[in-house]
Amino acid sequence: MPNSTIVTEFLLSGFSDVWEFRVLHTMLFSLMYLATLTGNLLIVTVITVDQRLHTPMYFFILNLSVWDMCYISVTVPKACVIFLLNNRVISMVGCAAQIFLVLLCAYAELLLLTIMARDRYVAICQPLHYHVIMTPRVCVQMTLASVLSGLVYAGVHTGNAFHLSFCHSNVVHQFFCDIPSLLKLSCSDTLANEIIIFASSMIVGGGCFSYITMSYIHIFSTVLKFPTRKEQRKAVSTCIPHILIVIIFLGSGAAVYLKPTSNSPQVQDMVISVFYSIVPPLLNPIIYSLRNKQIKEAIRRVIIRTLTSFGKTVIISKHSYFDCKI
Structure with a gap:
């Protein structure tokens, strides 16, 4: 391509070029980041220190909090640098690392939410077999399986994305590197990448959503048979926070990854990205601690x-x- 320049670095985007708005966005993102770290670190500390919380349910909440801190740390600090200092440059390696870590954290968090649905299902629908089914060894194995499969998932998608040639604009219309934004910049044929992304998202996201939905259908059908309203409210109160996080996380992620890249307005994508990359880690400690x-x-x-x-x-x-x- 004689009139093209090979891209060696990318420029990330902010929500606005106006200085006052950039400062406001920096303050908002910094507050959300500090609140997320503080809340999740508090949950990790309390569950680790208190022996009464050394149960499968809280083991998964602890792991979810750790992944939340990792997840938000991949995107928000760099976004604050972009907003405040207007330092938008990110190297090709840095962009690949950010995509890999975002996919890994999102995948591990989704599988943990699915495992937590199974934990609630066994606790409510099969209480007499709970300690036989959800043993410490099984809990650790499921957690490790989610991490290892997440490494493979993130590695495959990151490798596929950076096999493409980037020779158009190097401006990523997003405050962090993600695959849908990069596909718009490629001068290669991206159809295969889009099919792989769509298929894998449907398999992983759709499979997890279906499993969670079926689990809660069984859970609520069992809860309705409880003799007292107090027992019913107690069981439902442990499930509602989990359902809210799943809806926000999967809904916003699907809005970005399951639609064609050509039909994605910049501001809309950036706002939706906040809902799947920042809001779930922020809400998890609030929901699980306050409720x-x-x-x-x-x-x-x-x-x-x-x-x-x-x-x-x-x-x-x-x-x-x-x-x-x-």
Whole structure:
């Protein structure tokens, strides 16, 4: 192609070129990032420290929080640099790494949400066999399987994307590198890539959604047979947060990855991307901590224990100080 230039780096995009809006976007993204890290780190700490929460359900919530922190850390810090400093350049290697990590985190998070649906199904529909089915070994194996298969999934899609030639514009109309935005920049035939993306998204996303839906159909049919309203409300309260996260995560992801790349307005895609890359990690700790009685009690116990230990340390320090003076 004599009139084309081979792309060696990309330029990411912000929501606006106006300085005031860029500062506002930086503040909003920074606050969401700090809130996500704080909330998820609190959940990880509480579940790790409190022995009463060492159950399969909270093991999966802990893993989900870890992936949430990784997921949001891949995109938001670089986005803040773009918004505030207008430093939009990202190398080819950096772009490939960002795509790989985004796909890995999203895939692992989706499989964890599916595994959590199975955990709720066994706990509510087969309570007598729960500790036989959901053993610690099985929980670890399912978690490792989601990570390993995620590495393969992310590696295949990243490799396919960067087998293409990029010789048109190098401006990615997104605040992070993702495959649909890159396909628009390629001067190669992207039909095969689009078919692979669509097929794999339908298999993985559709399969997980179908499994989660069937699990909750069985769960709610069982819950309706509970003798008291209190038991019904308790069972439903553990399921509703999970359902909300699944709907937001899968719905926004499908809106970007399952439609043709030629029919994607820039601002619309960027807003939708916020809903599948930033909102789920932000909402997970809020939903699971504010609506979960056991986690709230565990946080209270950890705070009391920490304050008590701090108070004892201060008293010992005072006694040591006065002993030295005497």
